[in-house]
Amino acid sequence: MYAQTRTEKDLLGEKQIPNDAYYGVQTARALENFQVSGVPTKFYPDYVKAYAIVKLAAARANTDIGRMSKEKLAMIEKACQAVMDGKYHDQFLVDLYNGGAGTSANMNANEVLANIALELGGKKKGDYHTIEPHDDLNMGQSTNDVYPTAIHVALLLHNDKVVKEAKDLAAAFHKKGDEFSKLLKMGRTEGQDAVPMTLGQEFHAFGSQIDAAIEALVKSEAYLYEENMGATAIGTGITASPGYAEKCAQHLAKITGKPMTLSKDLIAATSSMQAFVMYSAALKNFAVTLSKISSDLIFLATGPRTGIFEINLPALQPGSSIMPGKVNPVMPELMNQICYKAIGNDMTVAVASRDGLLQLNAYEPVVAVAIMETQGLFYKSLPLFRKQCIEGITANEKVLQTYMERSVGIVTALNPVLGYDKTTELAKEALEKNKGILELIREKKLLTEQQIKDLLDPKKLTSPTGPTTIEKKQNLN
Structure with a gap:
């Protein structure tokens, strides 16, 4: 019978690895040490992809400078x-929460890619004489x-998804803005x-707020373009060959x-998390914007009999286990x-x-x-918010008119x-007698x-078009 495991060893000694596993001994130790969240690297496919991208760029750069053979590169x-x-x-499989500043995640990638390369090349897993992690x-x-470079790449890939969904959401708000363009209402401060x-x-204002938040997200990508490949341990470049860092940056960009560009100061780039802080701030800004808009929608839809009730949100499910008819x-x-979670994550x-x-x-x-x-959370929830809420919003025109x-x-x-004095009197009388301004204007002729x-007229009343027709007639009189 064939053995069920293969023997691999590291600094701490030998360990049995399942034959069908592409990971190796250091990954196996991480699986024992860091059973924390139950969320492994594979939970984010673009994060896994990012490691492959970084390792591919590194291998090509090492081949360019003559350090790696073309056979191994292939x-x-x-x-x-x-x-x-x-x-x-x-x-x-390494848990996203792990000690060692990401060493386990890096070694997981090294071992898996090495064993995939071996198997695709007709060798056995663990035959590290041919390809070594x-x-x-x-x-x-x-x-x-x-x-950190893999994280930068992953965040860039994810940001593309967030921006796409955010643009679709903004477009949905602007479409509603066009649909509701002739419906007059009272603004509130x-x-x-x-x-x-x-x-x-x-609704156009809601869309414009999202547009501005998207612009900030796109601009914040610039901080993620800088990477520190070639810095090695602390930024001095020990074990990296001359020309490697520059070549690696070129391959990453391609x-x-x-x-993608190489940081001007690799020691600073290795020790500082500034890029993450700046990008996370843009995500927080997006969250604050979305939360404000969401709360406004909730307020505008309050009712149906004792609230603002200017708009209807799509009814998706019964709203109470005890109160009939509530949505x-x-x-x-x-x-x-x-959005609350995003704001907390930024902290x-x-x-x-x-x-x-x-x-x-160490807390990367x-x-x-x-x-x-x-x-x-954003790129998964934004399309739900758009399709199951924004696109189905309707206006309560009679309520707006009242x-x-x-x-x-x-x-x-x-x-x-x-004139100001006359309108002040009208406002006071309307409040005292619980009457509408237009009602009083009609009574007093x-x-x-x-x-x-x-x-x-909505166009004249809600845009700076100069003196109204009424004012012109008054002046003529």
């Missing part, structure tokens, strides 16, 4: 490409440059009636399609919860980045977890026509019906 390229194509991801897959490298606007302007704003609530990034000691930050794993979790006719806030629009109709 074997490693096949292994990396297979992982980039989505294969063997089940072998990336340290000497070949980690040639001229250290976890301290591989790990500090929860009080302010001045008229259209529901379309309100493979990713992003303008809750579940999608904006979901979006808020995700984790800040604290972990602050507490790195001297030439290396939790930084990676925090940011990737935020990205994953508020407009009864609101004291419309009195501001009458200032150029009736201050304006004709045509003048009222002209006053309530």
Whole structure:
């Protein structure tokens, strides 16, 4: 019978590895040491892909400078490409939370890629005389440059997904803005009636806020373009050959399609988490923006009888196990919860980045977890929010019209026509007698019906078009 395991050894001694496993001894030790979250590297496919990209760029760079043979490169390229194509991801098993500043995750990649290369090259797993996890897959490298670079690449791949979904969401808000462009309503400041606007302007404003947050996300990518491959242990480049770092940056740019560049100060780049802090801040800004919009939608949909009730959110499920007929704003609530988590994750990034000691930050794993979790939550939830909430929102036109006719806030629009003193009296009387401004205007015959109709023209009332037709007629009189 064939043996069920193979023997591998490291600094601590020998260990039995399952024959069907592509990982090796250091991964096996990590699986014993770090059973923490139950969330392995493979949970984020783009993160696994990022390791293959970094190792491919490194192998090509080492070949360019004459340190790696073309034969070994060919074997490693096949292994990396297979992982980039989505294969063997089940072998990336190290828990996302691990000690050693990511050493276990790096070695997991080294061992898996080495054994894939061996098998594809007709060799047996563990035949490290041909391809060796340290000497070949980690040639001229250290976890301290591989790990942060892999995270940078993963975050860039994830950011593409976040930006795409965010753009689709912004477009959905702008589409609603067009749909609601002629529906007049009262704007509110500090929860009080302010001045008229259209529901379309309100929804376009939601879309524009998201547009601005997207712009910040895209700009923040620039911090992730800088990488430190070739820095090795602390940034001095020990064990890396001359020219390797520059070549590696070129290959990373070519493979990713992003303008990856070598950091100007590799010691600084190895010890500092500034890139992660800056990118995470852009994610937090996006979260704050989305949460504000979600809360606004919840407020605008309150009711149906005792709230604002200017809009209807799609009814997705019964809202109570005890109150019949109740339907809750579940999608904006979901979006808020995700935003709260993203804001908390940004604090984790800040604290972990602050507490790195001297030439290396040992807390990079939790930084990676925090940011990737935020990205994953966003690119998975944004399409749900768009499809199951925003695209199905409808307006309660009668409610909007009633508020407009009864609101004291419309009195501001009458200032150029009736004068401040007169409009102040009208506002006071309307509040004392619980009447609408337009109701009083009709009773006192201050304006004709045509003048009222002209006053309530959404285009004239909600944009700076100069004196209204009413004002011009008043001036002529």
